[in-house]
Amino acid sequence: MxxxxxxxxxxxxxxxxxADIGVGMALPYLGRTPGERRExxxxxxxxxxxxxxxxxxxxxxxxxxxxxxxxxxxxxxYPLIVALLLSWVVRDTGLWLRGRLDGRLWxxxxxxxxxxxxxxxALSLGGLLGHVLLGMTGPLALLPVAALAALFxxxxxxxxxxxxxxxLRRRAGVLSGGAGEGRTYALTAAALMVVxxxxxxxxxxxxxxSGAVLGPAVLAMMPLMVAAQAWVWWTFRHRVTGPSYx
Amino acid sequence: MDTVDLARLQFALTAGAHFLFVALTLGLVTLVAVxxxxxxxxxxxxxxxxTRFWGQLYIINYAMGIVTGLVMEFQxxxxxxxxxxxxxxxxxxxxxxxxxxxxxxxxTFLGLWIFGWDKLNRWAHLALIWIVALTAYASAxxxxxxxxxxxxxxxxxxxxHTLHITDFGAMVANPAAMVAxxxxxxxxxxxxxxxxxxxxxxxxxxxxxxxxxxxxSLRIGAGVALPATMVTAAFGGVGFATxxxxxxxxWTGDADRAAAVQAEMTALHGPGxxxxxxxxxxxxxxxxxxxxxIMFFLSGLNFVLMLIRPVVHxxxxxxxxxxxxxxxxxxxxxxxxxxxxxxRQPWAVYGLLTTEDAMSPVGDGVMRFSLIAFTAVxxxxxxxxxxxxxxxxxxxxxxxxxxxxxxxxxxxxxAF
Numbered sequence: 001m002x003x004x005x006x007x008x009x010x011x012x013x014x015x016x017x018x019a020d021i022g023v024g025m026a027l028p029y030l031g032r033t034p035g036e037r038r039e040x041x042x043x044x045x046x047x048x049x050x051x052x053x054x055x056x057x058x059x060x061x062x063x064x065x066x067x068x069x070x071x072x073x074x075x076x077x078y079p080l081i082v083a084l085l086l087s088w089v090v091r092d093t094g095l096w097l098r099g100r101l102d103g104r105l106w107x108x109x110x111x112x113x114x115x116x117x118x119x120x121x122a123l124s125l126g127g128l129l130g131h132v133l134l135g136m137t138g139p140l141a142l143l144p145v146a147a148l149a150a151l152f153x154x155x156x157x158x159x160x161x162x163x164x165x166x167x168l169r170r171r172a173g174v175l176s177g178g179a180g181e182g183r184t185y186a187l188t189a190a191a192l193m194v195v196x197x198x199x200x201x202x203x204x205x206x207x208x209x210s211g212a213v214l215g216p217a218v219l220a221m222m223p224l225m226v227a228a229q230a231w232v233w234w235t236f237r238h239r240v241t242g243p244s245y246x
Numbered sequence: 247m248d249t250v251d252l253a254r255l256q257f258a259l260t261a262g263a264h265f266l267f268v269a270l271t272l273g274l275v276t277l278v279a280v281x282x283x284x285x286x287x288x289x290x291x292x293x294x295x296x297t298r299f300w301g302q303l304y305i306i307n308y309a310m311g312i313v314t315g316l317v318m319e320f321q322x323x324x325x326x327x328x329x330x331x332x333x334x335x336x337x338x339x340x341x342x343x344x345x346x347x348x349x350x351x352x353x354t355f356l357g358l359w360i361f362g363w364d365k366l367n368r369w370a371h372l373a374l375i376w377i378v379a380l381t382a383y384a385s386a387x388x389x390x391x392x393x394x395x396x397x398x399x400x401x402x403x404x405x406x407h408t409l410h411i412t413d414f415g416a417m418v419a420n421p422a423a424m425v426a427x428x429x430x431x432x433x434x435x436x437x438x439x440x441x442x443x444x445x446x447x448x449x450x451x452x453x454x455x456x457x458x459x460x461x462x463s464l465r466i467g468a469g470v471a472l473p474a475t476m477v478t479a480a481f482g483g484v485g486f487a488t489x490x491x492x493x494x495x496x497w498t499g500d501a502d503r504a505a506a507v508q509a510e511m512t513a514l515h516g517p518g519x520x521x522x523x524x525x526x527x528x529x530x531x532x533x534x535x536x537x538x539x540i541m542f543f544l545s546g547l548n549f550v551l552m553l554i555r556p557v558v559h560x561x562x563x564x565x566x567x568x569x570x571x572x573x574x575x576x577x578x579x580x581x582x583x584x585x586x587x588x589x590r591q592p593w594a595v596y597g598l599l600t601t602e603d604a605m606s607p608v609g610d611g612v613m614r615f616s617l618i619a620f621t622a623v624x625x626x627x628x629x630x631x632x633x634x635x636x637x638x639x640x641x642x643x644x645x646x647x648x649x650x651x652x653x654x655x656x657x658x659x660x661a662f
Contacts, residue, residue: 045361046357046358046360046361046362047357048357049353049354049356049357050353050354050357050358052353053345053349053350053353053354054350056316056319056345056349056350056353057345057346057349057350059319059320059323059345060319060341060342060343060344060345060346060349061342061345062323063319063322063323063330063334063338063341063342064334064338064339064340064341064342064343065338065342067330067331067333067334067335067338068330068331068334070322070323070327070330070334070338071323071327071328071330071331071334071606072327073323074320074323074324074327075323075324075325075327075606075607075608078324078606078608078612078616079612079615079616081320081324082324082612082615082616082619082620085316085317085320085620086619086620086623088313088316089313089316089317089623089627090623092309092312092313093309093313093627093630096305096306096309097309097630097631097634099647100306100634100638100647101634208334208335208338209335209408209410209411210335210336210338210339210410210411213339213411213414214339214342214343217343218342218346221346221347224351225346225350225351225354228350228351228354228355229354231358232354232357232358235358235361235362235365235366236361244361245360245361245363245647245648
């Protein structure tokens, strides 16, 4: 039960928030003008807040159900987690602040923060997954990092192709060829889940002792949490028609 | 400084920044929910405008709360893995429930509230802000259950190496948690009330065209601040009865009490220094109490003055006082927090695990680097966000982006 709960939230994060990370990485390619970039951001705007919390809950599940693993994983990969958090903060700040003022310099600066933060997130998550999965060190460890960053980027483009319109949609579809937008997204999502599952299998998944109390409460909460998210997906199921609040 | 001091400083700076922004978040979201309820029932344009203006300030502030909150949550595992391994089976459950019951639902519905403006049924939209407000309270509840356990561990058994839950209900009903919850929520409403009254006073002083708008806002802010002050004082007073002996000894500066605590702890845990730093504890408590005294007097005065309409519009000296009072509750919050957390030292889990033993086996250089990096980023963000908050507050309701209707709106096409 504990492992199912952990996997549910960790994989949910990779698939859902992975797309936000990828769109942020591809922002300079998707949007060539400030207006286009704002529209590209609108593809993820209503979702990113509800997507990133899947990782918050993953950390919460680690803290409550796998306290020993939490300490090992987070303190054992200290520099990578610092990089992950700093990138996350920079990316989020960029998203929140970009649209609050009109100046070109202001928006350009925060666009840069979104791109840098998204790349930082992809690389540090890649480093973390690669380290857990392959245990590689040295320059060779950069290979899985690059591969995972490429996967996040492709996943983001696939999501952007589903959400954007016109020229932006065409740019986002560049890698899918004739495969179809939905199918490409399904493929990149499946690839991310496979990586997540494989990394999970390599972890010492020894639950703590609070599962008997905490587990049932969490299982009861899960349908509610998914329903809340489904409301967001349903409300924003249409293609982007213009800039959003961000 | 040795590594454990660096780790403590890093946690304190993150938690302190988080606490300040979150206090305003908790206070403002309640007021926004109340105002939006009024706007939804009456459809009055002034209340719709108030919802958007105060909602915009709430969101700018929320963004800072969330980014500092992320770093804080991960830091427990990163820098304090000794605490996670020792007590994670017990207090980790409160953290886990906080992320699910509160953080997850709050963020999901806040996104829906922001981006669903004019897309959703207005009653559904109103329900969203109330859920966001209630989950924000739930967040404070579970975090204080976790903190209460560190202050006053209950509902556990020890096997010598780690703790295990025996009585979940006792952990949740811990007086060290529930009294603090009432105190902190009252404090958050003071922060929100003083903020709303102060910003409104600025616009009344400047004779902004929206006089009606800011008179109503000032009355809400000042009207909430007085009862909030009383609630905060009541819970704070009860809280003094739940203090650890070491904290009381440091606060009163009583040498006999301190010696008794030291002797008792030495008998239990072997030789060591079991007293918190007296200067920090006293400075924290005094800051809190002095600022509180000023605010207690001010909120009574404000409550009376706000009832007289010509005074609300024209008493310019009072407007200046209200603006100057905005930072006071923030200062009191930080003072009270220093008192509570420094006063618990040298314990991470009171009487069970010292702060030193709670730390992860992380090197000095790495810790120094992360401390500098987080501090630099958070300092820059705090400056930028406070500036943006002040700028948005100054520019008034006409320039608000939240809930603004887009210029052109073509027919949407389904994406999936």
